[in-house]
Amino acid sequence: MSRLELRGIAKRYGSVVALAGADLIVPSGTLLAVLGPSGCGKTTLLRCVAGFERLDAGEIVVDGRTVAGPGVHTPPERRHIVIVPQEGALFPHLSVRDNVGYGLSREERRSDRVEEVLTLVGLSGYGKRMPHHLSGGQQQRVAVARALAPRPSVILLDEPFSALDAGLRTELRRDVRAALRADEATGILVTHDQSEALSVADQVAVMRDGRVLQSGPAVDVYREPADSWVAAFVGEAVFLPAENGARPGTGGTTLSTALGPITVGEVPAGTSRLTVMVRPEQIRIAPAPVDPVVTATVVGHDFHGHDATVTLHLIDGSRITARVPGHTVPVAAGATVSVKVEGTCQAWRDG
Amino acid sequence: MVTVAVALVPVVYLGVRTAEAGWARIAEELLTVRVAWLALRTLGLAALVTAGCLVLGVGSAFLVVRTDLPARRAFAILAALPLAVPTYIAAFAWRSTLDGFEGFWAAALVLTLCSYPYVFLPVAAALNGTDPAQEEVARSLGRSAWRTFTGVTLRQIRPALTGGALLVALYVLSDFGAVSIVRTDTFTRAIFVAFDLGFDRTGALVLSSVLVMLTMLILAGETASRRRGARYAHLGGVRRVPARLNLARMRWPAVLMLVALAGLSLGVTAVSLTHRMIQGASRPGAWAEVAAAMGNSLSLSLAGAALTMLLALPLGLLSAKAPGPSTTLLDRLAYLSHALPGLVIGLSLVSFGVTLAYPLYQTTWLLALGYAALFLPLAVTAVAGAAAQAPSILDDVARSMGKGPLVVLRTVTLPLTLPGIGAGAALVFLTCMKELPATLLLRPTGTDTLATELWTHTTVAAYAAAAPYAALLVVLSSVPTWLLTARTGILTRESSK
Numbered sequence: 130m131s132r133l134e135l136r137g138i139a140k141r142y143g144s145v146v147a148l149a150g151a152d153l154i155v156p157s158g159t160l161l162a163v164l165g166p167s168g169c170g171k172t173t174l175l176r177c178v179a180g181f182e183r184l185d186a187g188e189i190v191v192d193g194r195t196v197a198g199p200g201v202h203t204p205p206e207r208r209h210i211v212i213v214p215q216e217g218a219l220f221p222h223l224s225v226r227d228n229v230g231y232g233l234s235r236e237e238r239r240s241d242r243v244e245e246v247l248t249l250v251g252l253s254g255y256g257k258r259m260p261h262h263l264s265g266g267q268q269q270r271v272a273v274a275r276a277l278a279p280r281p282s283v284i285l286l287d288e289p290f291s292a293l294d295a296g297l298r299t300e301l302r303r304d305v306r307a308a309l310r311a312d313e314a315t316g317i318l319v320t321h322d323q324s325e326a327l328s329v330a331d332q333v334a335v336m337r338d339g340r341v342l343q344s345g346p347a348v349d350v351y352r353e354p355a356d357s358w359v360a361a362f363v364g365e366a367v368f369l370p371a372e373n374g375a376r377p378g379t380g381g382t383t384l385s386t387a388l389g390p391i392t393v394g395e396v397p398a399g400t401s402r403l404t405v406m407v408r409p410e411q412i413r414i415a416p417a418p419v420d421p422v423v424t425a426t427v428v429g430h431d432f433h434g435h436d437a438t439v440t441l442h443l444i445d446g447s448r449i450t451a452r453v454p455g456h457t458v459p460v461a462a463g464a465t466v467s468v469k470v471e472g473t474c475q476a477w478r479d480g
Numbered sequence: 481m482v483t484v485a486v487a488l489v490p491v492v493y494l495g496v497r498t499a500e501a502g503w504a505r506i507a508e509e510l511l512t513v514r515v516a517w518l519a520l521r522t523l524g525l526a527a528l529v530t531a532g533c534l535v536l537g538v539g540s541a542f543l544v545v546r547t548d549l550p551a552r553r554a555f556a557i558l559a560a561l562p563l564a565v566p567t568y569i570a571a572f573a574w575r576s577t578l579d580g581f582e583g584f585w586a587a588a589l590v591l592t593l594c595s596y597p598y599v600f601l602p603v604a605a606a607l608n609g610t611d612p613a614q615e616e617v618a619r620s621l622g623r624s625a626w627r628t629f630t631g632v633t634l635r636q637i638r639p640a641l642t643g644g645a646l647l648v649a650l651y652v653l654s655d656f657g658a659v660s661i662v663r664t665d666t667f668t669r670a671i672f673v674a675f676d677l678g679f680d681r682t683g684a685l686v687l688s689s690v691l692v693m694l695t696m697l698i699l700a701g702e703t704a705s706r707r708r709g710a711r712y713a714h715l716g717g718v719r720r721v722p723a724r725l726n727l728a729r730m731r732w733p734a735v736l737m738l739v740a741l742a743g744l745s746l747g748v749t750a751v752s753l754t755h756r757m758i759q760g761a762s763r764p765g766a767w768a769e770v771a772a773a774m775g776n777s778l779s780l781s782l783a784g785a786a787l788t789m790l791l792a793l794p795l796g797l798l799s800a801k802a803p804g805p806s807t808t809l810l811d812r813l814a815y816l817s818h819a820l821p822g823l824v825i826g827l828s829l830v831s832f833g834v835t836l837a838y839p840l841y842q843t844t845w846l847l848a849l850g851y852a853a854l855f856l857p858l859a860v861t862a863v864a865g866a867a868a869q870a871p872s873i874l875d876d877v878a879r880s881m882g883k884g885p886l887v888v889l890r891t892v893t894l895p896l897t898l899p900g901i902g903a904g905a906a907l908v909f910l911t912c913m914k915e916l917p918a919t920l921l922l923r924p925t926g927t928d929t930l931a932t933e934l935w936t937h938t939t940v941a942a943y944a945a946a947a948p949y950a951a952l953l954v955v956l957s958s959v960p961t962w963l964l965t966a967r968t969g970i971l972t973r974e975s976s977k
Contacts, residue, residue: 179880205879212880218873222895231891232881279882 131192131282131315132157133178138187138197139339140173147173149339150187155283155332160309160316161344162330164323164363170339171319175285178317179212180205191282211281215288217272219260225271226256232279246274249308266297273305277312284309284316290325302329323363327351335359351408353394353475360406360475367407367449371476384476387445388412388468389423393476402479412451413469414439416460425449425468430459441468490820490828490853491692497831498689501682509686514670518687522666523694525588525659526652532592533648536741537599538641543734545607547725550735556604558742563597564958565749566914568657568935569950570594573752575661576943587664593745594658595651597961599644606640607633625725649698653691654821656917661938667691668823668917675827675921685831688824695820753954756947769933770948777929780919781912783844784851788859788912789905791852796863825853826918833922847922851912858911862904863897870896907960914957930956 133155140148147170155161163171176182178189180196180203188198191210196203211232219228229246230238247253250270260268269289276284289305290298306329309316320326326333327347334344335354343355354360357368371384371391383390384405391405418424425441428448432455439451439460451468460466498506509515540559543549562570571590575581610633618628634641656668667687675684727734829850833841840846870893878888916931923932930949937946 179876181876181879204884205876206882206884208880209882210880212877214873214877216873218871218877220874220878220892220896221869231878232883275881285880 133283133315133317134188134190135174135178136188136190138174138177138189139185140170140177140182141185146339148177151336151339151341153334153341153344155315155317157315158313159331160306160318160329161332161334162318162320162326162347163334163336164320164326165336166362167321169336171321171336172287173339174336175212175287175317175319178283179210179285180208209279209282210285211276211279211283212285212287213269213272213276213289215291217265217268217289219268219271219275221260223260224256225252225258225260225263228260228271229256229275229278231275232281237279242278246277246308246312247271249277249311250274251304266293266301269293269301270304273308277308277314280312280314282315284314286316286318288320289318291320291322298325305329327363333363335362337362352473354406356477357404357406365409365450365452367409367412369405369407369447369449370479371403371405372401387423387443387447388449388470391470391474392472393474396476397478403476404479406475406477407449407470408474409438409450409452410436411470411472411474412441412449413471414441414451414453414460414466415469416464416466418467423468424465427460427462427464427466429462432459441466489832489849490825493832494685494688494692494824494828497828498685501686505682506686509683510690515687515690518665518667518670519690519694521584521664522653522691525584525591525664525666526649526698528588529591529595529652530645530648532588533596533599534641534645536592536596537644538603540596540738540741541600541604541607543738545604547727547734549727549731549738555738555742558738558746559600559604560597560961561742561958562594562745563601564961565594565746565954566657566916566931566957567591567594567655568661568916568931568938569753569953570745570749571658571661572934572938572943572946572950573749575938576756576946577748577752582663584664586662587659587666590658590662591652591655593741595648596745598647598651599641602640602644603637606637610636646698650695653695653698654823656821656823657935660935667694668821671823671827672917672920675830681831684827688821688827691821691824749954753947753951756944757951759944759947767948769928770930770952773928773930773933773949774952776927777913777931780844780847780923780927780929781851781909783848784855784912785905785909787845787848788852788855788908789863789901792856792859792863792904793901795856796860797867799860799864820854821917822850822854822915823917823921825850826921829853829918830921842924844924847919847924850918850922851908851915854915854918855908855911859904859908862907863901866897866900866904869900903963907963910956910960914953 133153135151135153137150137152138148139146139150149170151170151174153161153163153174163174165171173182177184177197183202184197186199189196190198191208195201196208196210219225220231223231225247226243229243233242243256244253247255250273252267252270252274255263255267255271260271263271272289273286286305290302293301302325318326318330327350330347332344333347333350335342335350337358343350343359350359351363354363357366360366360368369386369388369391371386382396383392384396384403385391386405388407391407393405396403423444425443428440428442431438431440434455436455437453437457437459439453441449441451443449501509540555544552544556544559549555567590570593571587574586574590614636615628615632618632619625623631654668655666656672659666660669660672667690671684671687671691674680674687829846830841833846837846840849874892874896875888878892879885883891913929914931916935919929920932920935923929928936930953934946934949934953937943937949
């Protein structure tokens, strides 16, 4: 239950720059997801926070106490920052109870803290088992319980769900989130899975090339990405060129695009050429003309179960994808439909 | 660094002493018809034995792993078991059974029968581990079964093949006991004779240098071929057990062949030892001698194993925990010394002891040093394997849970690695017990071990007196062989997969 602050942390291995001045703030008791492609530096960031790596520059501050910075390097065992690695990494020679109790003092081990955290992760009564008798999901639960047990300042989760199959992953994700919340733990979850980051975390930070490009509540990062790269990384996106015909202003500006008029939140001042980002689920398709009439030709329909994607050919020649609910009756390829964009979109200066 | 120094003392010292002799003297020793014959005979023996081992090893591995041979597990054990028979014991057994069993062909036969497991074990493991999907693809693309075997399967197992062949070739170069017992003049025997009978240390050293160069030549060839072979696909995913070939009418001939092979490689030794044991049991006072030799073997091997493990621990842990170019180099250097014949290591340590470390000469410690130089790679491999049981991520987690490095070592690293390290120590210990040439040269005067007693009795043709030592050594050697065979996985039953 602590506030964690990273100020311009940098780390290089030889000529490879892993972190190039990353800034982050994790408020007390919240879970922040660090999202980025492989090689973006997110695991290095975690290892620096844990204390396994020395910083080249910058500062790591926990509750106002600098644990890493110029001339300061608190060893990992004195940081109260616990890591849950990708593969769980339970101690294979210790029972579940001894694994969970590993970070506790002798007295704490005798208290009911071990059973308490095992209950939090849904494994009460498993204390006597050995790790190799547990399933992959159970091992991850024990790893989370082991990290929660000593009530650390910060908990670091390094892609802890990536080795599990899809159904199990969703369930474990929800349970771990609940367990962290019940313990009011501050956490960082590193992942390359955007739906995991958006669904689990209070805040999302998007990383690329050793820098944090954007951080904020999941909804903001998804709806108002800082640039087209972030937009495409956190979800599917349709990019359209637009004329800045309207006067620059705050809120509710309407731009004209190949998809008809689109409402954008904020328009950069002083430029005429803009790029508008539309999420596929914002595009509505109707067989009958709607007002104002913009038409497109259906190219294909891909069914995914819970939803479907429709590929459309616009009048200006560009090809876009719209997302429709799975129960929508497919429109035959070649048919002409009318399209309309709902909600507010994001616009940036072109280029 | 100390570890590598120990491994390198023999090589460096050998080079220095040989150079000291002066080029004229070296040329005089080397450029003789006798040395040319020695080189030819040694290399010819190595080539013949390697070829024989490849045929026997690959053939039996294929029969055991890839066909519906009856009693496959039993044959797997039988094919691995010759490793448990030190070559000098096999040579002793053959010689004490057949009159006039001497010379080049006798040596080739004994060495082949004893060494083919070096090919059998890795090839069986590789055949067992290759992905049958590649073979299935080849078959589905229209290749015949035979062309699939030569074109795909053999290529997949080539690293195992060359590795095994290398072991055999190096082993033949370094073998001393067997060639001596069947009186075949190879480099090792010539070196020993020059040193032991002629007290000609310079001559022995020069011959040793030539032997070392032959060894390095073979090693270099293998390294070059390995570089070219770095394109074998290791595909992930679930592996299936390869389909077994139906032997049909060839079934019983195959069984007969394997039985005959086992009979030659194991049966002769077993029958001969039993026969001689019965003869020797009546000899008065024999058991007291055997007990004394056993005690000496135990204490010397214990010292050797302790020193070896002490030196191997830092290197093994380092190469497992912090792999990098420097650890790879350390690793390679240690392996270089492994390829050196025990006789050469013994010889250079004798010279080292006489000239530079006289207080050590004729003590247990110089012999222990010799064992360490010989078996360091074995120990390092065991330690590195054990350290892999405690990956560094566990240390990281333990540190992040608030435990200092020493507590982590005590509560996590050591409990996980000690069993593997212990097994490695046992392996080194048993290997020390059956080592012959270095022990002969370096043992303190008057200290007889199981191996040296056997050798002494055999050289004077006292076969009955030698038998108990041979039997004890075979029993002791079967333990590491069993461990090795179990590790290749060819003994696992299908149901457990």
